[in-house]
Amino acid sequence: MTQEAPPPRTPVERHRRLDADFRTPGGLGRLTSVNHSIVGLRFIVTGLFFFLVGGVLAMLIRAQLATSDSAFLGHEAYNQVFTMHGTVMMFLFAIPVLEGLALYLLPKMLGGRDLAFPALSAFGYWCYLFGGLILLGGLLLGVAPDGGWFMYTPLSGAHYTPGINADVWLIGVTFVEVSAVCAGVEIAVTVLRIRTAGMSLDRMPLFAWYLLVTALMIVVGFPPLILGSILLELERAFDWPFFDVERGGDPLLWQHLFWLFGHPEVYIIFLPAAGIVSTLIPVFARHPMIGYGWIVASIVATGFLSFGLWVHHMFTVGIPHLALVFFSAASMLVAIPTGIQFFAWIATLMAGRPVIRLPMLYLFGFLVVFVLGGLTGVMLALVPFNWQVHDTHFVVAHLHYVLVGGLVFPLLAGLYYWMPLVTGRMPSERLGGLAFWLIFLGFNLAFLMMHLTGLKGMPRRVYAYDGGLGWDGLNLLSSVGGFVMAIGFVLFLLDIFLHSRLGRRAPRDPWGAGTLEWSLPKPPPSYNFGSLPRVESREPLHDRPDLARAQAAGESLLGGAPPGGRETLAVEVVSGRPAHVVNLPAPTWLPFVAAVFTGVFFLCFLLGLYLLSAAGALLALATFLRWAWSHGRRSDPPLLPAGEGLALPPQAVVRSAPGWWGLLFTLVADGTFLAALLFGYLFLWTVAPAWPPPVFVEADPAIPLLAALGLLGGLLGGQRALAATERSAPKARTLWLFVTLLSGLLAAGAFLAVPVTALPPLQSHAYAAVTAVLAGYAAFHCLLGAVIAGLVLLRCRAGFVSAQRCLDPLLLRLWWRYSGGAGLLILAAIHLLPGALAP
């Protein structure tokens, strides 16, 4: 066993042992990589590739609009091009690149050898790549989505978009969102638990705070869009009328679900970028960040407020004025935490002795562009002004100022800043400076004009416009600016590429930063830290410039590096005291295989091959179960020596292991999904014109009774199975696991009976369709609860579970607590609400 190996005697031996554990194999084995540095870089490089794709699409748009009545692109091509430009930039570039940066950097900044769930982020990467390829394939085959990146119904419905175009969007984007939710769970658990000793919450680099809030926002923000996409795809594929007014649906439901995601999305993109700014400013100001607490409070406030202002995208749909006033105020409110961050950055510069290096130039670009975008954002939050410029090129200008200012400039600054860490070489101040000025001036020429174009009445998303309306000259200038900016981006990529190979060798801490990632060799070894340092302030490298030597020598924690141990530290959430040792996974094919089967599910659904699609889903489920099987151990392990005289429990015997946190956050996402679904149900009921439906549910009273019985059985069974495990009563455990399994099957059957026996045809009215989705949601959870109970049963037999190693029944209980509660809520919504609300 691992504990028997003596600690390595020399740094070289330690390096060999750790690298053997963490290294990614070569050849085809690359597909098995779970290493966060590799996966993070894959996200970044793939994201930058899609940035180029989106950029080429942008240039097609600007070429088309350079002159009035242009014959360069027809409406079919143009509508695909602008839809894909937005989709690619938002879903395939912005979020994945930032996720990649976070996955790459967080363990290095927090003092971990990898993330909480390395294999999960590998799975997320493949989902992202395959989903992106579906969208890209659509573009190459000329069947790309063409309804605008927010896909308003009924235009995106089957009647007005009969082709496959809209399905490509719905399925490709949902696939990519699976990856985003995985990354959200991953990042949240990593920041909360996988840090080094002594890194309490208030000693974390601000970047980690930004990412923590972003991750939680992803977990809560993406489910509404995933729900919306599923509903729209069900409507398109099976004619269930969620958005068809005639049959009780409502196109406004789509808008609400979309913007419930869509507005937080802007901050999901902005916060990590602001995290880059907050990382760089103190380094180049040569002064610790002023107002750390203010900034943390602002980040949290932004996270909350960003969920309260989605309606400002819908000011013109005819919502009562009082509601508009509320959302107008909320939209302005979000400027306050952003303002606080700006003043904290300026205060830090003010107090320091700033040095102007290349990344600072890009931060200057960020300052100017983002402030302007923020100002036009406040203008747009003003309802009457919004009525005038909504859906015009003014909005196009605004959103580019916000996104290019709030994402691209900080991102470029960050890429230059961390490039020496990744490649060991410095960028060129001269080429990088030239690229900056081209991007900055080109951008402003292109988009400053566009404010005016919009004010002069040019709507967005037109492929041709009449000459003589005062738009010609402005559009030409915008196109020229766009191409200048494109040249700048090419120079930037050239600079990064050339200097990552030929640049001057970087010293160990080239910018004079104080955070842990700069204590690593360049490029960092696969395992990051030879030993995990104990941290005593926010800038540990400034406290102890010899950290690198100490880590190589195995001082502090986990320097023992037992072969096959793949150890890193989990800490208590707030204090950062070491809690237990985490055993990270070895390279594995499972994430790739699971993503391939998930891809089969999505792709076959897209092509209308529903049987094959179901087969893909089953194979994916089987892979996940195999994956679950690979965890845990079959005997009770002793405490592990962790260095500094500490003996820590290994992950296998810990109740709040990362897996428990992972399931918790997954259920938060799941719960948001259900909340959005219930919101949709009530929204249609109260707002959609064609309600109430002609017929309500007419169920045999046995159906809800059996469902309730099954739900309670699952809840009780999960509870009792855990209790039996804890008191080492294997017979009782087996019994209760069987009870859970059968209860799950019973409840699932009772829920499925609702659409089969008790509802009018699902195509007839949105009421029937929504009720069927609610029942399907509950049935799915109960069925999965039964499958998990069966898995735990088998794992108990195989010896994975004991009174000490009780994570399996713990997870089962958590699953059933959620599913039981959700199921009872749904039961009430299906069977009681019609009686209570119907006339």
Add this chain to the structure above:
Amino acid sequence: MSSLDPAGPAAAAIARLWWVMLVGGLLILAGVVALALYAVFGRAERRHRLSPKLLIVGGGLVFTPLVLAALLAWGIGAGHALLPLPGEREPFRVEVRAHQWWWEVTYPDAEGGPLHSANEIHVPAGRPVDVTVRAEDVIHSFWVPRLGGKIDALPGRSNRIRLEAPEPGVYRGQCAEFCGAQHSRMALLLQAHEPEALEERLALLAEPAPEPAGEDPGADAFAPHCADCHSLDPRSRSAVPGPNLADLPQRATLGAGTLENGPDALRDWLARHQSLKPGNRMPAFDHLDPDTLDAIAAWLERRR
């Protein structure tokens, strides 16, 4: 089309908002940039004396909220004044139904019952106009920038917007919400008239076109090929939606702003409309010979 050249009270109020916000915004931008430049390049001894807490609290918690509160208060007032609330003056009522990719226009209060037309709205100058907007297929948005803001046209719902043009004139509008293939070619013209001129114009719409003496090949061809979608009677809507053609010769444009109307424009439109406005809902009719198309055009044009 420019909202910066307002021709009515609503658009003027919004334009005023814009100019004030522009000046205020530029001042704030200049202030922030100057502050940042000073923070980097200013004399160290001096800037180190500035209290950071003062900067964060003063800037972030006092200045920003004050500006926002003032703006919000002003904006709510301005917005309220634009709402179609009951007032002293009786508004002129118009109903607009948006289609892919044209506007159906109805005058519900016309003498002798509702009158239907398309792509042009005739209203009195100097009197508030309430436009009730809905959509017959996908979502569109009704927008005449020189007169005021926009309002979405949704299927299954009605929205109302109040506009007013103090002076007679022609004001161009356009669909603002992306609505598919020909979103770009979905313009409308709003014409404000003096009261008598408006009466004349609406009377012209109401009056049936003279029947030509004897057989007419155009009329014969119109009935089987066009009449399902295009009504010639301003008092009725066609079975399948298509623009009402009652006052077609008097309209300024064809194809919702695609083509300027004129003696030969209709012939041109019938022959080439699928290349002038590709994807529009009217079949190409290239199975009809050019003479038949010309005959239809001539017959429709008989009142010019």
